[in-house]
Amino acid sequence: MTRFRPAGEAVWEAPASGGMRVPGRVFASEGLFRAAAEDRALEQVVNVAHLPGIVRASFAMPDIHWGYGFPIGGVAATDVAAGGVVSPGGVGFDICCGVRLIGSDLTVDDLRPRLEAVMARLDAAIPRGLGKGAATGRRLIHDVLARGARAAVDAGIGTTHDLERCEEGGSASGAEPDLLSERAVERGSGQLGSLGAGNHFLEVQVVERVVDLEAAAGFGLFTGMVCVMIHCGSRGLGHQTCTDHVKSMGPAMKRHGIEVPDRQLASVPVLSEEGERYLGAMAASANFAWANRHILAEATRGAFAAGLGRPVEMPLIYDVAHNLAKLEEHVVDRRPRRLCVHRKGATRAVGPGHRTLPDDLRAIGQPVLIPGSMGTASWVLGGVEGNPAFDSAAHGAGRAMSRTQAKKQSSGRQVLDDLESQQIAVRPGSVSLLSEEAPYAYKDVDEVVRVCGITGLARPVARLRPIGVVKG
Amino acid sequence: MAKRYEALPHTADAAFIAYGDTLEEVFENAAFAMFDMVFDLSGASGRHTRPVVADGDTPEELLVAWLNELLAESETRGLAFSRFGVDRLEEGGVQGWAGGDPVDELPLIGAPVKAATHHDLAIVEIPHGWWARVVLDV
Numbered sequence: 001m002t003r004f005r006p007a008g009e010a011v012w013e014a015p016a017s018g019g020m021r022v023p024g025r026v027f028a029s030e031g032l033f034r035a036a037a038e039d040r041a042l043e044q045v046v047n048v049a050h051l052p053g054i055v056r057a058s059f060a061m062p063d064i065h066w067g068y069g070f071p072i073g074g075v076a077a078t079d080v081a082a083g084g085v086v087s088p089g090g091v092g093f094d095i096c097c098g099v100r101l102i103g104s105d106l107t108v109d110d111l112r113p114r115l116e117a118v119m120a121r122l123d124a125a126i127p128r129g130l131g132k133g134a135a136t137g138r139r140l141i142h143d144v145l146a147r148g149a150r151a152a153v154d155a156g157i158g159t160t161h162d163l164e165r166c167e168e169g170g171s172a173s174g175a176e177p178d179l180l181s182e183r184a185v186e187r188g189s190g191q192l193g194s195l196g197a198g199n200h201f202l203e204v205q206v207v208e209r210v211v212d213l214e215a216a217a218g219f220g221l222f223t224g225m226v227c228v229m230i231h232c233g234s235r236g237l238g239h240q241t242c243t244d245h246v247k248s249m250g251p252a253m254k255r256h257g258i259e260v261p262d263r264q265l266a267s268v269p270v271l272s273e274e275g276e277r278y279l280g281a282m283a284a285s286a287n288f289a290w291a292n293r294h295i296l297a298e299a300t301r302g303a304f305a306a307g308l309g310r311p312v313e314m315p316l317i318y319d320v321a322h323n324l325a326k327l328e329e330h331v332v333d334r335r336p337r338r339l340c341v342h343r344k345g346a347t348r349a350v351g352p353g354h355r356t357l358p359d360d361l362r363a364i365g366q367p368v369l370i371p372g373s374m375g376t377a378s379w380v381l382g383g384v385e386g387n388p389a390f391d392s393a394a395h396g397a398g399r400a401m402s403r404t405q406a407k408k409q410s411s412g413r414q415v416l417d418d419l420e421s422q423q424i425a426v427r428p429g430s431v432s433l434l435s436e437e438a439p440y441a442y443k444d445v446d447e448v449v450r451v452c453g454i455t456g457l458a459r460p461v462a463r464l465r466p467i468g469v470v471k472g
Numbered sequence: 473m474a475k476r477y478e479a480l481p482h483t484a485d486a487a488f489i490a491y492g493d494t495l496e497e498v499f500e501n502a503a504f505a506m507f508d509m510v511f512d513l514s515g516a517s518g519r520h521t522r523p524v525v526a527d528g529d530t531p532e533e534l535l536v537a538w539l540n541e542l543l544a545e546s547e548t549r550g551l552a553f554s555r556f557g558v559d560r561l562e563e564g565g566v567q568g569w570a571g572g573d574p575v576d577e578l579p580l581i582g583a584p585v586k587a588a589t590h591h592d593l594a595i596v597e598i599p600h601g602w603w604a605r606v607v608l609d610v
Contacts, residue, residue, distance in 0.1 A: 041483075065484050066482065066484060068589040068609055092609070093609045129580075130550075183544055198583040198610055199583075236548075239609075243540045243587050246590065247528070247537060262590070262591055263593065264589050264590040401483070402482055402483055403610070432581055
């Protein structure tokens with residue numbers, strides 16, 4: 001798209017024109033920008049700039065790629081008092097999809113001799129794949145929808161420290177479980193405590209390199225430490241909730257006189273009955289997602305203890321969502337405003353001193369979790385002050401290749417063999433699906449992280465490499 | 473019609489164009505496409521049938537609602553659908569059925585679909601038939 005022009009180091013901007021209410025602004029190196037320009041992601045950045053009430057810019061993170069409605073990596077904040085809208089498409093079907101990182105008192109040398117045993121236990125303990133499985137019973141679900149991971153802790157699963165190190169304490173405010181459709185609850189009932197499939201995973205990782213010693217120590221990370229990263233979301237319950245609300249917002253948009261360039265950008269004012277209903281249902285779905293990752297983390301701890309034959313300390317480093325809309329206060333044009341911040345494939349990244357951080361992280365900033373592809377690396381970054389995109393950063397490496405193309409390049413079996421030759425133990429739910437998620441299908445996560453650093457989105461803290469992968 | 477659908481490239485998700493002599497057939501073939509991209513349906517019997525009902529104001533809204541209803545039905549019943557019939561397609565609603573096999577009886581060949589989206593959605597009448605383009609979130 002020709003209308004984007006360089007606007008600073010690793011920043012590209014499309015001035016507002018036509019129906020755009022704000023500029024489009026993309027944080028990307030030349031290479032990452034060129035990749036984004038190859039499909040329709042930039043057009044989607046421009047489309048989002050049309051949303052009523054949007055302020056400052058329609059942003060895209062360095063891992064931007066073509067989504068449906070919003071680009072993946074899109075961030076848009078709307079001014080609630082100025083008729084700002086909430087868009088379910090700006091959250092996505094997998095509401096509160098996010099990443100949880102658990103540390104341990106193990107070094108890679110401690111684990112290596114027992115890695116196969118731990119992987120076998122994880123293979124058995126982590127329900128994944130299609131719809132099925134749940135690490136816990138169904139009775140918890142209603143409490144979970146209202147109170148998130150807090151309900152799981154009260155039921156004896158995990159610890160209160162897990163809640164302190166989770167965004168929102170693992171419990172979204174304003175959750176209205178009664179606003180979820182029966183269909184949504186039916187889909188979610190058997191799925192609490194399950195990973196799902198696609199790009200979701202559980203990885204055993206090792207802290208390979210620390211680049212910010214002070215922050216790493218504050219987060220609880222050290223070189224050689226074994227960690228577990230879990231990437232998943234709200235499963236069928238979230239998918240159904242988004243489906244329900246995108247559908248009902250069609251007629252509602254007409255009533256509110258809202259027009260958008262893409263039907264998937266369906267949106268209504270935050271301060272409307274439909275807007276409030278969506279936010280209440282979204283928060284209940286977010287609670288499901290936080291409890292889901294919390295329960296999977298506890299299952300992981302059990303698998304490690306069983307595989308090692310002894311108890312292991314595995315404290316939560318952090319849990320953060322990358323598909324969510326949140327009501328937050330930000331200063332825009334020197335005035336504090338209540339904004340509805342949509343992060344669609346973008347990680348919340350608040351800097352030091354932020355009031356939402358627990359005491360032990362307040363001086364350092366929030367851990368920002370950026371998973372890479374399964375054969376390469378993932379990163380932990382730290383939130384910084386003065387983030388230019390409403391406290392948001394990238395959420396992954398970003399896909400570079402379609403699933404069809406990835407499957408053509410090699411078979412799932414070849415990808416499995418390649419990973420195992422790199423000493424990465426893989427426990428796939430389906431071998432044939434591995435090629436869709438092969439490392440070559442993704443962009444370079446190190447480049448994405450470098451751009452986050454130079455553009456002031458977040459500062460790199462530690463690089464983690466995988467030694468074990470559990471996939472759906 | 474020989475070709476029921478064609479997969480289209482999409483960086484992160486999945487997309488297809490479904491064909492049909494009639495609008496009803498496009499709905500059936502779009503449903504087939506959505507499951508055929510995820511499961512190897514070559515050995516499917518489609519023996520477990522379920523009624524499928526969806527509503528929507530326009531043909532496009534109806535198509536998305538029909539596909540999403542099939543996804544919900546598939547997930548809650550644990551069935552991978554391979555046979556489809558549209559009995560009634562009219563303004564405001566679609567009624568039909570789907571026949572499937574238990575999901576663990578069919579090989580998985582693609583990432584499961586989260587939802588059918590409205591992005592880039594199109595239904596077009598052509599000489600002697602119709603086609604529809606759908607983007608799926610996977």
